[in-house]
Amino acid sequence: MAIDRMRRVDALIQQELAGIMERDLRGYLPALTTVTGVKTSPDLQQCDVFVSVYGDEEKQHKALTVLTGHRVEFQKKLSRSVKIKYTPILKFHLDTTLEKADKVWTIMSELHINEDLPDHDAEPPTQEDEPEK
Numbered sequence: 001m002a003i004d005r006m007r008r009v010d011a012l013i014q015q016e017l018a019g020i021m022e023r024d025l026r027g028y029l030p031a032l033t034t035v036t037g038v039k040t041s042p043d044l045q046q047c048d049v050f051v052s053v054y055g056d057e058e059k060q061h062k063a064l065t066v067l068t069g070h071r072v073e074f075q076k077k078l079s080r081s082v083k084i085k086y087t088p089i090l091k092f093h094l095d096t097t098l099e100k101a102d103k104v105w106t107i108m109s110e111l112h113i114n115e116d117l118p119d120h121d122a123e124p125p126t127q128e129d130e131p132e133k
Contacts, residue, residue, distance in 0.1 A: 006040060012082055013047060014038040017090075020077050025070065030062045031055035036095040040088055047088035050095040060094055067092045 018035045032054040040047045053060040079087040
């Protein structure tokens with residue numbers, strides 16, 4: 001029961017933060033920035049916000065700096081729009097999941113592992129193509 005509640009709180013905070021960022025930080029962020037996940041502590045005191053920033057490391061660092069600089073403003077707006085016992089203290093983190101996935105894919109491609117995988121674009125085999133039993 002408590003896990004479900006925390007998931008709903010996380011989803012609500014993620015949705016509200018994404019809206020606040022879209023409305024209030026337009027023009028301040030150096031690149032496309034997306035809230036990819038939120039993890040709130042069970043006591044609602046802390047909230048880790050994971051963001052994905054499209055761009056090089058310099059743009060990513062600048063985006064995190066801008067977000068951290070607006071942290072108190074975000075918390076005030078969250079307290080007005082999300083009715084929970086406490087408004088958590090936000091801490092922003094760079095979500096590098098997509099970059100890691102891309103590296104894994106590159107390594108797999110270099111090792112030719114994907115040659116053993118079926119081609120999803122190919123036509124399915126017909127009965128004529130199947131060997132006789």
